[in-house]
Amino acid sequence: MQILATFEFSTLLEIAITELEEKGITSIYAVPLDLRKKEPRLLDNIHRADGLSFIDKGMIFAFLLSTIGASKGFVWPGGPIIWGIAGALIGFAIGVALSWILYLVKRDKHQLQIKKGKKGEVILIVTCEDNQVSVVEDILWDHKALGMAITG
Template sequence: MQVFATFENNAFLELAISKLEEKGIQRKCIFAVPLDKRQDERKIVDTLHRSDGTTFVDIGMALATAFAVIGASIGFILTWGPIYWGLIGAVVGFIIGFIIRLFTELVLKKKKRRLKGKHAEVILIIECQESTVEFVEHVLWSHYALGVAKVK
């Protein structure tokens, strides 16, 4: 049977491997594969096939609505009238909201766009007998594996 596990690259991985070797699993039956980390930065603009859930128009639409109402209200006093000043206010509000959102995504949330949290950096593959699978699984979980799977 094969047991697959993912670990962060730390001392717990080494401890798990040494404990498995102590209990009789040979070194040639343990295979560790380190994963490469992402080198390029994550994209900010979504495509048709990939979306990260952030949008640039949410603040723009809210400010466009607010500025359109203010522009239309003031437009009763000004010469072009409420319709033109409402449209001008909507465009100005949208542009201001879009710039605010662009600034927050590019400058303030730059660190959050990187992959965050715990990441699987090493895949550990263990070839063992069916009778030792439970022990191997217990050792992997007790040494903080991020995930464990077994395949017959």
């Protein structure tokens, strides 16, 4: 049986490996995962989307300000069409700028976490006999495994 578990890189992982070796399990394989080195792409395409969008807030603000501009355009010189279009353009620019500022703030916080020493995760693969599965599972859960899978 193989048991796959993920851990944060910490001393609890080292203690779990030591306990497994004390129980007589010698086939233990640990693989550290690397952290992302480069920033994700900003523009999505049809094949890949990461949920980050700059135009959603822009469209909302464009709708709001074009509605206000069109309604006020009935009393302002220029008419409702001109003020509606002007409101839409200004609202879209405000929304995109707001999204861009929020993205920069989140990106800087994420980069600070990486610089502070945030460590990646480790995949632990343990090969054991069928009768040792429950013992291995208990040890791994007790030492704060993030997730676990058992393959037969």
